[in-house]
Amino acid sequence: MIRSAASPGGVASRLRTPPPSDYDLASRRPGQALREKIRADCPSLIQRSLAWALRRPENASWRTGLRGERIVSRELARLRRHGWRTLHSIPLSPTWDIDHLLIGPGGVFSINTKHHRGKTVWVGDHVARINHGEGQPYPRSSRREAAVVKKVLDRGCRFAVEVKPVLVFVKPAKLTVQPSLQDVRAIENRELSALSPLAGVLSPEQVDAVYAVARDQRSWTSAV
Numbered sequence: 001m002i003r004s005a006a007s008p009g010g011v012a013s014r015l016r017t018p019p020p021s022d023y024d025l026a027s028r029r030p031g032q033a034l035r036e037k038i039r040a041d042c043p044s045l046i047q048r049s050l051a052w053a054l055r056r057p058e059n060a061s062w063r064t065g066l067r068g069e070r071i072v073s074r075e076l077a078r079l080r081r082h083g084w085r086t087l088h089s090i091p092l093s094p095t096w097d098i099d100h101l102l103i104g105p106g107g108v109f110s111i112n113t114k115h116h117r118g119k120t121v122w123v124g125d126h127v128a129r130i131n132h133g134e135g136q137p138y139p140r141s142s143r144r145e146a147a148v149v150k151k152v153l154d155r156g157c158r159f160a161v162e163v164k165p166v167l168v169f170v171k172p173a174k175l176t177v178q179p180s181l182q183d184v185r186a187i188e189n190r191e192l193s194a195l196s197p198l199a200g201v202l203s204p205e206q207v208d209a210v211y212a213v214a215r216d217q218r219s220w221t222s223a224v
Helices: 011-015 032-041 045-054 057-077 138-157 189-195 204-215
Strands: 085-093 096-104 107-115 120-123 128-130 163-170 174-177 185-188
Touching: 032 057, 032 085, 057 085, 057 096, 057 107, 057 163, 057 189, 085 204, 096 138, 096 204, 107 138, 138 163, 138 204, 163 189, 174 185, 185 189
Parallel strands: 107 163, 120 174, 163 185
Antiparallel strands: 085 096, 096 107, 120 128
């Protein structure tokens, strides 16, 4: 039986008091981890412009990823009027973050964004292939991220929180998903709107509780 979000443990009291600004992940922008990598690699505007002009592979990959996360964040923003809340670029370690976390009446979704515009994408149970290339461990990575999120939310909320992994591919030419892939939702960015009518998983009080825990950076300490 799911315990109420207002059950003993202090979750309800935290709803009334947002975390200090230094720990409030609600202020993080989409792709903030990638922005910080780009800024650290090329601290000045001239250096960043030169790196972009020279198409440095690592820098170009970060910029492509950043554009993808921005596109997905705009899609997610449309769900707010349906009672959903979002967080972006949740830091788990210096090299790992959750691209987006979607919390609402239909549950909690850990979203991993992949920007492969104009490319053919095939997704199987364990790997994805871009333009029929080498397998990438996207589904496995998404499962791992969702497991980390669940551990953090279960501990912080003190009731069981189901977290579903979602792989979002930004503007692919074609997306093919193997029917056997059941535990990871693999969709195009424009299909995110299909999540908006989902309901019946979390009560409004539970949505508030989950969001309160997730937005506090201290909740993620020692998550991995």
